[in-house]
Amino acid sequence: MLGSILAAVGDFTAPKVDYHAVAPELVLAAGICVVLLVDLFVPEHRRWITGTLAGFFMLGSVLPIVTLAVTGSDVRDALGDGRYMVDNFSLILKALFLLAGYVVVLLSTNELEEGGYYQGEYYVLLLSSVLGMVMLASSRDLVSIFVALEFLSIPAYMMAAWRKRDRKSNEAGVKYYLLGVFASAVLLYGMSLLYGLAGSTKLTEIGKVITLTGDKVGVQVVAVAFVLIGFAFKISAVPFHTWAPDTYEGAPTPVTAFLSVASKAAGFVGIIALVYLTFPAASDVYRPFLWVLAALTMTFGNLVALKQKNMVRLLAYSSISQGGFILMPLAMAGTGDAAGPALRAVVTYVIIYAATNLGAFAVILAVSRKTRSGEISSFGGLFSYAPGLATMMTIFLASLAGIPPLGGWYAKFGAFRAVVDAGGGWGYSIAVIAAINAVIATAYYIMVMREMWMKPVPDGDVTPIKVKAPVMAALAITGICTVLFGVLPGLVSKVGNLSDLAGAFGR
């Protein structure tokens, strides 16, 4: 045994690593180490440096992404075995995760300084979580998908429970943790079956085996279903959503913004990789499965959102129902020529949703600093004393509702076009359900707008809100993106082509 291992060592040649391709990950990893060390040696009153550094490293690792996008070939095989691919699909999503991470750093700065919560550790965890997402976007292998998924989840569990003395925050963390870990375990069981069927952990190799033919159809169906259930937890699809509202309400607001945007987007990236690379021939299993999940998710999320009194909880249910809209095109990915439009619809939706939702949370953060309340009624008369914030919130809510000419409109349009293109009974029926849901969703977004524009100020306190500079910057970034993507949809309509995802549908 030992002899054979030693004999094998003699033949060992190190794999050729394309360092340019993995440069974003390396910069982030260096950032984690630097922030950790700086936190160790910097006195308490200067700990804000860690936040600045974290933001610096997030933006720093966008640079190699830009150079990768403009130079060289479209597909780079980072480790030379097809298990870690850097293609245009992964580049655009990496950029999204890093910019979302940067906005979350901006939102966290004041919140953490005033609360006196362990700043250095927080930014280390945030960077780790973003590194996990960046890795997930490139992972084309079961092992690396699993490791990346845990890498992004485990720090997020801790961030959700960040307010140690607050019972709500504890509860948020524990619920997120238990259901998240349970989901990973179910996902792993599905993955172990996939490995058993294919004898390989490489996604494209498994894709050749999962054809729903032969004598192992039963195992194939179970494996596909378990893997999809595992990811359904991560994207909080109904009926696997139970953790989401409590976690979003209990966690600190910047963490909620991070979870509802970046963490969710990462779940979708995982599903895309599996549907397009591993299950291209199994659409008879994933289509009904994702169809039902999408229909339930958007309907249930919307109906419960209608009766919410707490602003963050309202956005939690709104983000659940938005998840249904993102899932909708994926369900139809295997129908006819819908694969291309579906991929583009999902990617553009995720990008636009990220900008809009982060913006909405930035406004909530700014307003709740003054009102010290999360109730929707505390937004009463916001326009009379903070017209800027009220206008921004209106823009973000209108974008979430899909009102032209804001970004959310183009996102919804793409999703509808993809399913209608796919056509057939499945396609048209989900389009009808989604159309009804789009109307229901508008109702509660308008309810919040009415509160801000028409209702009186609840406690009569009309001192203007001073928005801190980092939150202002976050509002500017997200606001500009939300409006720009709607007015000039050409900016995002070029991303997410089927050819961007190397090996999609066996190509």
Place this chain on the structure above:
Amino acid sequence: MLLNQFLILGALLFCMGVYGVLTRKNAVMVLLSIELILNSVNINLLAFDAMTGNSDGNVFALFIIAVAAAEVGVGLAMVLLIFRNRKNISLDDLSEMKG
């Protein structure tokens, strides 16, 4: 080949784990049940690995063991946090937020 026996053991462990997660009210017991599921996955992977002969399954199982250790570390820390703030770790009492 003994593959079937290993897979049945794995499936049994998986079912026990899922049952435990769904019925147990004690946070530590839920954590243990999740460990059962992870170990059922490891058994599956090792059995398949022995069948196919490439080492992907062994590597995967090693990664799962390492990541599970990190997960349990975080989980027990959170249970400790809850115990400090509430003096019990029953999951039924964790219901500050409703709706």
